[in-house]
Amino acid sequence: MLAHVRIDLTVNGERREGVLRGGExxxxxxxxxxxxxGSKNACEQGECGSCSxxxxxxxxxxxxxxxxxxxxxxxxxxxxxxxxxxxxxxQQAFVDAGAVQCGFCTPGLVVAVVDLLERMPHPxxxxxxxxxxxxxxxxxxxxxxxxxxxxxxxxx
Amino acid sequence: MEVFxxxxxxxxxxxxxEHPQARPIQGGTDVMVELTFGDARPEALLDLSELxxxxxxxxxxxxxxxxxxxTYTEAMQTPLASRLPALAExxxxxxxxQIRNRGTIGGNLGTASPAGDAxxxxxxxxxxxxxxxxRGTRTMPLAEFLLGVxxxxxxxxxxxxxVRVRPCEGPQTFAKVGQxxxxxxxxxxxxxxxxxxxxxxxxxxGSSAVTARCVVVPLAEAAELPERVxxxxxxxxxxxxxAAYRRHALRVLAxxxxxxxxxx
Numbered sequence: 056m057l058a059h060v061r062i063d064l065t066v067n068g069e070r071r072e073g074v075l076r077g078g079e080x081x082x083x084x085x086x087x088x089x090x091x092x093g094s095k096n097a098c099e100q101g102e103c104g105s106c107s108x109x110x111x112x113x114x115x116x117x118x119x120x121x122x123x124x125x126x127x128x129x130x131x132x133x134x135x136x137x138x139x140x141x142x143x144x145x146q147q148a149f150v151d152a153g154a155v156q157c158g159f160c161t162p163g164l165v166v167a168v169v170d171l172l173e174r175m176p177h178p179x180x181x182x183x184x185x186x187x188x189x190x191x192x193x194x195x196x197x198x199x200x201x202x203x204x205x206x207x208x209x210x211x
Numbered sequence: 212m213e214v215f216x217x218x219x220x221x222x223x224x225x226x227x228x229e230h231p232q233a234r235p236i237q238g239g240t241d242v243m244v245e246l247t248f249g250d251a252r253p254e255a256l257l258d259l260s261e262l263x264x265x266x267x268x269x270x271x272x273x274x275x276x277x278x279x280x281x282t283y284t285e286a287m288q289t290p291l292a293s294r295l296p297a298l299a300e301x302x303x304x305x306x307x308x309q310i311r312n313r314g315t316i317g318g319n320l321g322t323a324s325p326a327g328d329a330x331x332x333x334x335x336x337x338x339x340x341x342x343x344x345x346r347g348t349r350t351m352p353l354a355e356f357l358l359g360v361x362x363x364x365x366x367x368x369x370x371x372x373x374v375r376v377r378p379c380e381g382p383q384t385f386a387k388v389g390q391x392x393x394x395x396x397x398x399x400x401x402x403x404x405x406x407x408x409x410x411x412x413x414x415x416x417g418s419s420a421v422t423a424r425c426v427v428v429p430l431a432e433a434a435e436l437p438e439r440v441x442x443x444x445x446x447x448x449x450x451x452x453x454a455a456y457r458r459h460a461l462r463v464l465a466x467x468x469x470x471x472x473x474x475x
Contacts, residue, residue: 075214077212077213077214078212078214078246078256080243080246080247099244099247099248100244100247100248101240101243101244101306101307101309101310102394104307104309107309113312113313114308114309114312115309115312115313116309116310116313118243118247119238119239119240119243119244119309119310119313120239120243120313121214121236121239121242121243121246121256121258123214123216123256123258124216124236124239124258124260126216167308167309170308185308185393186308188307188308188392188393188394189306189307189308189309189310189393189394190307
């Protein structure tokens with residue numbers, strides 16, 4: 056219950072700790088203090104989804120989580136998806152489908168797709184569209200991203 | 212900036228009394244934006260996200276108690292979605308999955324934006340707000356709790372702890388106009404509840420007055436609802452739409468939702 060200056064949490068399966076700046080978001084704590092830059096900092100208001108992470112297994116925008124709220128909780132970032140040097144199947148599907156242009160939105164999309172396929176292993180196009188409605192790509196359309204989701208779902 | 216992280220409601224209420232300057236934060240979907248952009252610089256934050264007392268919902272003798280920490284995602288799921296379908300539909304229009312996983316009903320009440328999507332369905336269901344402080348607990352109708360743009364009847368030392376609602380048996384639905392289907396603040400929104408037992412139809416609208424507002428007409432005069440809604444609205448021109456467009460859209464939404472509810 057005390058005011059927090061130092062927090063202790065699990066990130067990508069490892070116990071991590073760090074000192075907080077007052078009122079800072081989980082996003083800046085991950086990027087600047089824990090030096091995990093995979094979660095991207097773009098809109099900082101939950102509009103773009105490029106900072107998406109899993110908090111206790113739930114998809115959230117890390118820019119909208121107060122870092123202090125993550126104390127004692129479990130966070131998975133895009134850096135925590137690969138296993139033993141092999142890309143996560145969703146990451147591999149993004150590579151294979153060419154679903155990456157500038158790449159800035161990709162980490163958030165990958166995390167959102169991992170979450171989608173865990174809840175819904177074979178989503179329809181409408182379900183994909185709704186699940187990814189909080190992740191913006193400004194380079195291109197979403198056609199290749201949809202291809203990647205279908206590819207990952209088909210391989211599972 | 213200090214962050215208080217109570218683990219029980221009693222502790223939270225004590226901290227609320229001792230630190231009136233501490234801003235409550237739950238899902239953070241409103242508060243974090245204000246902090247990050249420097250629109251709010253509270254001396255301290257009172258984090259409510261660890262309080263088990265605010266989570267989930269319970270039903271006793273037909274009275275539903277929705278914890279203030281109930282997320283939009285939870286409100287979209289059965290069995291709650293079948294008890295309060297308009298709230299479930301409204302919740303599905305909020306932001307994105309990321310926002311719905313984090314944003315809460317209690318936060319929507321605390322923020323008290325005229326555009327709050329949970330407010331019309333709860334107003335149309337005649338919901339009551341449960342407010343707790345170290346002095347005790349009181350309830351008041353949601354319609355009295357909402358005083359103005361981001362202004363509520365919350366007294367010093369109080370926290371929103373729950374919403375109490377006794378769902379009607381009749382049909383109900385929700386509709387919203389925005390620039391697209393996801394990630395939009397309502398240009399206008401409307402929830403309709405047909406309360407056959409009370410012999411009335413209630414419609415509550417958002418983004419068209421300083422607070423979300425409720426209109427009631429006798430069931431026999433349901434056809435007058437769209438006009439009554441427009442009369443009760445006092446929309447403004449802003450970045451999202453003109454007042455004239457909002458009046459037009461409200462009339463359409465009222466007629467459309469009414470037809471959905473009454474055609475069977």
